Amino acid sequence: MAKIIALTNQKGGVGKTTTSINLAACLAVAEKRTLLLDLDPQGNASTGVGLAREKYADKNIYHALIGEIDISEAIYNTELPYFDVCPADSNLIGAEIELVSVIARESKLKNALATIQDKYDYIIIDCPPSLGLLTLNALNSANSFIVPLQTEYFAMEGLAQLLNTVRLVRGSLNPNLKMDGIVLTMFDARTSLHKQVCDEIRTHFSDKVFETIIPRNVKLSESPSFGKPIILYDIESKGSEAYLSLAKEVILKEREIVDAGDSENVATL
Ligand SMILES: Nc1ncnc2c1ncn2[C@@H]1O[C@H](COP(=O)(O)OP(=O)(O)OP(=O)(O)O)[C@@H](O)[C@H]1O
Numbered sequence: 001m002a003k004i005i006a007l008t009n010q011k012g013g014v015g016k017t018t019t020s021i022n023l024a025a026c027l028a029v030a031e032k033r034t035l036l037l038d039l040d041p042q043g044n045a046s047t048g049v050g051l052a053r054e055k056y057a058d059k060n061i062y063h064a065l066i067g068e069i070d071i072s073e074a075i076y077n078t079e080l081p082y083f084d085v086c087p088a089d090s091n092l093i094g095a096e097i098e099l100v101s102v103i104a105r106e107s108k109l110k111n112a113l114a115t116i117q118d119k120y121d122y123i124i125i126d127c128p129p130s131l132g133l134l135t136l137n138a139l140n141s142a143n144s145f146i147v148p149l150q151t152e153y154f155a156m157e158g159l160a161q162l163l164n165t166v167r168l169v170r171g172s173l174n175p176n177l178k179m180d181g182i183v184l185t186m187f188d189a190r191t192s193l194h195k196q197v198c199d200e201i202r203t204h205f206s207d208k209v210f211e212t213i214i215p216r217n218v219k220l221s222e223s224p225s226f227g228k229p230i231i232l233y234d235i236e237s238k239g240s241e242a243y244l245s246l247a248k249e250v251i252l253k254e255r256e257i258v259d260a261g262d263s264e265n266v267a268t269l
């Protein structure tokens, strides 16, 4: 069964899509069967991995959410083995409105993913920059979430609101939702402010911050315009190195949880 991870932060432009694409691609390179699910009407994750909009205009996550098609019809291969994408485009904006009067509207994605969860090891959801119905669907479906945080002065602004939403989701819809951690993005080692912000976030959240820090790297901002994840665009870049390291941490985290589960089982035997 796939581990479903939502990449979320209602703050815009913090690196959610860049992290979703590249984490997913690096997991696929590690031969983990991975689905990148674009849940943002901006559709940047979809075009960022090289899908042409006209190819998926009639069959994408929107059509699956409103029940017009089965989600399996909205899944496309990429040029990397083990790496599939479920794309989105601007019609997904309509889903927020169209689903308002639908029963169990916050479980639409969860129900759709339940039908394909055994086909993947990881499903990575790129959330939109809001805490609306789409993000609620993502958090309701997910086993865990990752918060990309830009190393800048107002980084933590809005984080309390996000964590409050998570608390509400845990209380009502998805009690097992875990926080995998915060990943610091667009870090510039030459800027003392960036270092200060990193220290502050680590002090606040300690082991909930990934060891890997994503540097500001121009190759990372260029690669989506070539429709390629960073590892296919420039394997030797700092960006590639960082996302491979993040993928490793994500895989190891999973293993820790499984091992802890095993020892719990042993203890209860
Ligand atoms: N590590 C990085 N180095 C350089 N540029 C980056 C890096 N990460 C992201 N960017 C650039 O910053 C911009 C915002 O990144 P991205 O689209 O990943 O953020 P987002 O959180 O998904 O935004 P939105 O909230 O609009 O969905 C993009 O132009 C992206 O190419």
Ligand SMILES: [Mg+2]
Pocket: 016, 017, 018, 040, 042, 044, 126, 127
């Ligand atoms: Mg985005």
